[in-house]
Amino acid sequence: MAIRRRDFLKSAGVAAASLSLPRLARGAEAAGIYDLERFGNARILHITDTHAQLNPVYFREPSVNIGIGEMAGRPPHLVGRAFLDHFGIRSDSADAYAFSCFEFEKSAARFGKLGGFAHLKTLVDRLRNDVGEKHSMLLDGGDLWQGTGLANVMQGRDMVEVANLLGIEAMTGHWEFTYGEQALRDNLERFKGEFLAQNVFLTEEAAFNDASAFDRASGRVFKPSVIKELGGHRVAIVGQAFPYVPIAHPKRFTPDWTFGIREEELQKHVDAVRGHDKVDAVILLSHNGMDVDLKLASRVTGIDVILGGHTHDAIPQPIAVKNANGTTLVTNAGSNGKFLAVLDLALDKGKVGDIRYHLLPVYSELLKPDPAMAELIGRLRAPHVTDWSEKISTPDRLLYRRDNFAGPVDELICTALRAELDAEIAVSPGFRWGVTALAGQALTMEDLLAETAITYPETYVQEMTGAEIKDVLEDICDNLFNADPYYQQGGDMVRAGGLSYTCTPMATVGSRISELKLNSGKALSASHRYKIAGWASVNGQQGAPVWDVVAKYLRSGRMMPERLGSGVTLKGVDGNPGIAGQG
């Protein structure tokens, strides 16, 4: 602890930004990094994509996050040193460790884990107490209820209890929807805050059959926004759920609901809260993903700040986007409980005078866990602690998931699927959640579940021709690299095991993927049928849950092969600063 404390003291401080000051570098000492200078009359705290990680975690930020077209070389598509240089963060600082992948393993040993809801609770309470009553609110951007074995077996009920104790006043959703309508509604009954989504509507059939909705006339399933009085001013919080729930996940979870970005409905609603409700500020609590939010900010007017999530981008400063009627600031607050965003507003009659924004890393070693939250977490985890703490394996290398194309976690999953299900090729979805484990760290069932716990974990084996495999890869790759962010879904590329290929991100759909080869080096034949194993299919499957398949593989004493049999060769992105070591 003494050594780590010294490391924190050396750190350059937390990046901050405002409309008037491009960047405020603070040479803070460790204990003081959470002492924010008082500013304005309202404070909004924002967490997002915590993925139910109740305890502190390691989470390595991506080393490959390529932006193409207009997004090339711009946040959030900067990684490693390019990211640090852009935001003026010293490479040996604690912030460099929290915000980037730069020298991750070395820094993990120095600075320890981040996040944890008991630590977060201490920080939230402190920042709210600093500004006094009726001057602050706490928002959650969604993906709060999913990401651990506990959240999965409890269908998110654990996180509702935690949210209530933490004091979350409004949230929107994404993975929340994958528990299905009934579980979602049951949870919302218990949730003390508001669940906001301006972009979820009844399907025409469901409306015709009088399905339950917040507003029958518009067909809106949930309340679109809430108005809160802060510091004597009125602030509207509008919710924007993940727009592509029935596409990215099995449609059976949300058969009565239709989603989408719904720009036009959003504009109408923003105009209404401004014109009719006379609010002084409009905040969009968004689960669109950062690229989508940046485009939306250029087209929808009247939003002061978009507090964003989904794409797990930890961006220290808001990005100002001009539109027809002014400027909208766009943020994204990282993932897995690593960060707490603090938006301080100087509110005036009918407008926001100025803002300060801080994305504070939740350094668990600098924060005393809140006793009540620690007790709640202990109680929630108790029924499963024994079962899930069995050591399954001790990996000899760093395990992480986040990256555009591949990561050791999914290499492990694909290797296990191929071995256990006797398939030539395996695929694993490009999720962005899932924590990082250090080399030599014992891997438990709880750790495995933190990479795989979803409501459709069934594995499958099926036959596909080489041509069909290429088509699927092209389709998914377009969800990542379509030049228009509105056509992206915000995940990463599907991971392939037993298969290598070349990818040209700048190309168009149908011509990005080439040179597909099996591990043997043999080219994939368009007409030959191959046996493929996978999990997390949007179609119903019957196989064993993926965590059991991977656990079985690991229990037999095997690990990943010494030399990786799969790989993606990138073409046409030389010099792109979205690839570590480039640009």
Added chain:
Amino acid sequence: MTTRTGPHPTRRLILQGAASVALLGLGNLPFGAAPARAAANDKYPEEAFKQKREADAIKSLYGRTAEPSDKVKLDAPEIAENGGVVPISVTTTLDKVTSISFFVAENPNALAASYRIPDGTIPSVANRLKMAKTTNVTAIVEADGKLYRATKEVKVTVGGCGG
């Protein structure tokens, strides 16, 4: 007949349901003829429904080309939740509208539906399209003898993989 505004959703849904029989790929007589005949006494545009390419279908239906217009508001999803039933609607602020037609560029037959708009009718039409793959959807509004168009790409994807 827009889908999300106005005080009588149920009534609008019924109207919309009636219009949606002119589905793409069903451009044969039993399905396509009903709305066309119901709207006007014009001859059923059999040749236009048979055309493969969008340009040929437009030419066959109207005999000329359309110019892009921001007065034609085409509402369609960026990514279809179900390629088999893609909701789409058109409204316009143009005057003297006499017809509204939908085209799906890369469907087997490009013309999906064509509506005659009787004088005094609010020019607003909703429909559902069946789409085999990602392609452009175009709406053409015929107003005061001229043609105006709006186009939007609708992506049809296999799905999976959310962040």
